[in-house]
Amino acid sequence: MKKLDFVVIGTLLISSFVPTLLLGSAESSDITVSFDSEVVKQLQFGADGKHLVEKDGQFNVIEIEGDTIRVIDSNCVDKLCILQGAVSDAGDMIICLPHKMQIIVGR
Numbered sequence: 001m002k003k004l005d006f007v008v009i010g011t012l013l014i015s016s017f018v019p020t021l022l023l024g025s026a027e028s029s030d031i032t033v034s035f036d037s038e039v040v041k042q043l044q045f046g047a048d049g050k051h052l053v054e055k056d057g058q059f060n061v062i063e064i065e066g067d068t069i070r071v072i073d074s075n076c077v078d079k080l081c082i083l084q085g086a087v088s089d090a091g092d093m094i095i096c097l098p099h100k101m102q103i104i105v106g107r
Helices: 003-015 018-023
Strands: 030-035 038-044 049-055 058-065 068-074 093-096 101-105
Touching: 030 049, 030 058, 038 049, 058 101, 068 093, 068 101
Parallel strands: none
Antiparallel strands: 030 038, 030 101, 049 058, 058 068, 093 101
16 A cells, blocks of 8 residues: 555545534434324433323323333234334334324434
């Protein structure tokens, strides 16, 4: 390898960290829970525990533990929202189709 190759590699390596330094890390902190596009609850990571979310006889029990959120109980017919498991990254979602409920992890 030539000297110029090391300069190019070094420049590319350093420039790969610039977006993280300028924009910050993508830590997830806001959690939005909605039924049929209507926001019913705003939560934060760090509010550890179980949270009941219900509307018109439909309910989902959400558990926040550390930096993850998951559905642990629901009265929907297929229970796929429970099987989706825990999410934690910005942009992650948990969907319950029978209840038209969605949990969105934001920034």
